[in-house]
Amino acid sequence: MSKISVLIIAHNEEKYIKKCIDSILGQSLTPDEIILIAHNCTDKTEEIADSFSKIKVVSYNGPAGIIYARIRGLEAVEGDIVVCIDGDSYAEKNWVEVMVKTLQNDNILVGSWVKIKGTLFATIASFFHKYLCILNTKDKYHWIWGPSFAFWGRDKEKVKNIYERSIELTKKLKLPRNPEDCWLSFFMSKEGKIEITNKTHVVSNQKENSSIKAIFRNIESLRNRKLISKTVV
DSSP: OOOEEEEEEESSOTTTHHHHHHHHHTOSSOOSEEEEEEESOOSSHHHHHHTOTTOEEEEEOOSSSHHHHHHHHHHHOOOSEEEEEETTEEEOTTHHHHHHHHHTTTOSEEEEEEEEESSHHHHHHHHHHHHHHHHOOSOGGGGOBTTBEEEEGGGHHHHHHHHHHHHHHHHHHTOSSOOHHHHHHHHHHTTSOEEEEEEEEEEEEOSOSSHHHHHHHHHHHHHHHHHHHHHOO
């Protein structure tokens, strides 16, 4: 029986973290380990997380950027399977179960449909994403998003190396932010099979407070993926 770890990355998510944790504790398949990386938190995120006895909270004060929290998280988790979610998101009840089964289908990396909650643009885009993420059979790596992905614990060092390399490459390409999920999916797609499922999902609360900002963020993401696809050969 594989040991399952859920890794939560949180930075100042006091508004959402309780719902995130509740969704993990209420899963149809109970994880063996739940690690929460409280990254440079200055609000009550850590205090709220600490109130849950089944959560191991790791307080991490380091460089700004989620990539550093993800690297710290890899050092903390011990599972044979690592399932990742962000602190501003919450998972459907069958999320862990479906993600684990999908990974065990001879995959190296898996993701799920991510339902973005926020602006009108996000709502409309999420509807299309639910089906596009499984219809695109060639470029599955386009649909690995930070709020919902899973990989084998035996590949932790490989994932860590990709993250560390992404820091250098992001600076080299002068990207406005590190699209660490994109780097991970592109590099891992060279190593094995990637699969996306819409049999489960997570809901991710959008940081952009207007559809215009969300559209520009989407355009930025598409541009980043094109640049990364030319870099990862």
